[in-house]
Amino acid sequence: MGEYLTAVTGLLETIRDEEAGAVHRAAALIADHVARDELVYIYGPGGHSNLAAQEVFFRAGGLVHISAILDGGTLLSDGALRSMAMERTPGYATVVMRDNRIGAGDLLILVNAYGINAALIDAARYARQEGATVIGVSSRQHAEATAPDHPARHPSRENLHDLVDVHVDTKVPVGDAVLNIDGLAENVAAISTFVNAYVLNSITASATAELVRRGVTPPIWRSGNAPGGDSQHATFLDRFQSRVRWL
Numbered sequence: 001m002g003e004y005l006t007a008v009t010g011l012l013e014t015i016r017d018e019e020a021g022a023v024h025r026a027a028a029l030i031a032d033h034v035a036r037d038e039l040v041y042i043y044g045p046g047g048h049s050n051l052a053a054q055e056v057f058f059r060a061g062g063l064v065h066i067s068a069i070l071d072g073g074t075l076l077s078d079g080a081l082r083s084m085a086m087e088r089t090p091g092y093a094t095v096v097m098r099d100n101r102i103g104a105g106d107l108l109i110l111v112n113a114y115g116i117n118a119a120l121i122d123a124a125r126y127a128r129q130e131g132a133t134v135i136g137v138s139s140r141q142h143a144e145a146t147a148p149d150h151p152a153r154h155p156s157r158e159n160l161h162d163l164v165d166v167h168v169d170t171k172v173p174v175g176d177a178v179l180n181i182d183g184l185a186e187n188v189a190a191i192s193t194f195v196n197a198y199v200l201n202s203i204t205a206s207a208t209a210e211l212v213r214r215g216v217t218p219p220i221w222r223s224g225n226a227p228g229g230d231s232q233h234a235t236f237l238d239r240f241q242s243r244v245r246w247l
Contacts (some may be wrong), residue, residue, distance in 0.1 A: 003179055004178070004179055004189050007178040007179065007189075007191060008178075008191060008194050011171060011172075011191060011194075011195060012194070012195065012198050014171060015168075015169075015170065015171060015195065015198065015199060018169070018171075019168050019169055019199070022166060022167060022168045022169070023168055023199070023202050023203050023206060024206055025166045026109075026135045026166045026168060026203045026207075027203050027204075027206035027207040027209075027210055028207070028210060029107055029133060029135065029165075029166065030063070030107065030203065030204065030207035031207045031208075031210040031211045031214070031216075033065070033107045034063060034065045034207065034211055034216070034218050035211060035214065035216050037065075038065070038105075038106075038107070039065050039066075039067045039106075039243060039244065040063070040065050040066050040067065040107050040109065041067050041068075041069055041100065041102060041106060041107065041108045041109065042056065042057065042066060042067070042068050042069065042108070042109040042110075042111065042200075043068070043069040043071075043093075043096070043108065043109070043110055043111075043123055044110075044111045044112060044196075045071075045073075045074045045087050045093055045096075045110075045112065045117065045119035045120050045123060046074050046083070046084075046087040046112050046113075046114075046117050046119060046120065047074065047076055047080070047083050047084060047087065048076070048113070048190075048192065048193060049074075049111055049112040049113055049192075049196070050070070050074060050075055050076070051193055051196070052111040052112075052137070052193070052196035052197065052200060053068040053069065053070065053109075053111060054068060054070070055196065055197045055200055055201070056068075056200045056201065056204050057070075057246070058221060058247065059221060060221055060222060060223035060226070061220060061221065061222075061223075062204060062220065062221050063204055063207065063208060063218055063219070063220065063221075064218070064219035064220065064221055064236050064240055065218065065219070065240075066204065067243070067244045067245065067246070067247075068246055069096065069100050069245075069246075070246045071096045071099075071100075073086040073087075073092060073096070073119075074086050074087045074119060086119065087117045087118065087119045087120070087152070088117060088118050088119075088151060088152050089118060089119065090118045090122060090154060090155055091122060092118070092119050092122065093118070093119035093120070093122040093123040093126070094122045094123075094125075094126045096119075096123065097122075097123055097126040097127060097130075098126075100245065102126070102127050102130060102132050103130045103131060103132060104130060104131030104132065105131065105132070106127070106130075106131075106132040106133070107132065107133050107134075107135070108123075108127045108132050108133070108134050108135070109134075109135045109136075109137065109200075109203075110123055110124055110127075110134060110135070110136050110137070110138075110160060110164065111136075111137040111138065111196055111200065112137075112138050112160065113138065113139060113142065113170070113172050113176060113192035113196070114138065114139060114142045114143060114146065114152070114172070115136070115138030115139060115140070115142065115143040115159050115160035115161055116142075116143050116146055116150065116152055116153050116154070116159060116160070117152045117153070117154070118152070118153065118154040118155070120138075120154075120160055121153075121154035121156065121158050121159075121160065121163070122154065124136065124160055124163040124164060125156075125158075125163065128163060128164075128165075133165050134163070134164040134165050134166075135164060135165065135166045135167075135168070135203075136160045136161055136163070136164035136166070136167040136168070137167075137168045137170060137196065137199055137200065138159075138160045138161060138167070138169070138170060138172075139169065139170045139171055139172035139173075139192075140159075140161050140167075140169045140171070141169075141171060141172070141173065141174065142172050142173070142174050142176075143159040143160065143161060144159065145174045146174075168199050168203070170192065170195045170196060170199055171195070172191060172192045172195055173191070175187060176190040176191060176192050177189055177190050177191070178190070178191045208220070219235075219236050219239075219240075221233070221236075
């Protein structure tokens with residue numbers, strides 16, 4: 001437990017020290033959109049990266065304007081091997097982007113631990129081509145250390161961090177798992193879920209603080225399990241339920 005805590009907190013502190021500028025640039029883009037009452041889309045194509053999109057969607061203390069793209073193709077709940085196959089399928093995420101009508105003027109956050117898979121790259125390429133602004137959250141180290149011919153890669157061999165308007169480097173080490181146990185060849189205890197949650201909540205919290213600084217009071221979700229949660233939700237539903245696809 002102690003070794004894992006040290007690994008997690010050490011990486012979070014490195015991100016705090018080295019990525020604050022990128023976090024604040026991403027937060028300013030979100031604040032601009034929320035101030036105009038525009039949605040902010042987030043997509044995490046690939047296995048556990050979907051958890052990152054869910055982390056800031058319909059979340060206690062989170063911005064109501066966040067709209068997660070929860071397409072079933074890469075969700076583990078529809079099959080782990082299927083998820084991996086779909087995230088490696090060129091062209092799949094282009095269909096997802098079109099289906100969600102991502103286009104000119106939109107703001108899209110793409111999050112993935114490794115920053116290389118075909119679905120992720122297609123989503124970034126399509127969104128930029130259609131005139132959307134894209135924030136990327138991924139590990140530069142992992143992307144650059146992965147072989148150009150790795151089966152997960154997009155045919156273009158591109159990395160997410162090279163395609164987006166703002167990139168926040170999560171610095172996830174190659175392989176994700178961070179603990180070595182004597183006598184075992186494979187590392188254990190993945191770190192990317194902690195890191196993605198820290199980065200995304202830092203971005204959205206910073207965006208919220210920026211909105212308040214501008215004199216804008218953004219709608220924030222209260223936990224449905226907290227006193228008054230359901231009644232507070234009801235004040236937003238007429239305004240957002242028809243706009244946020246997975247609400």
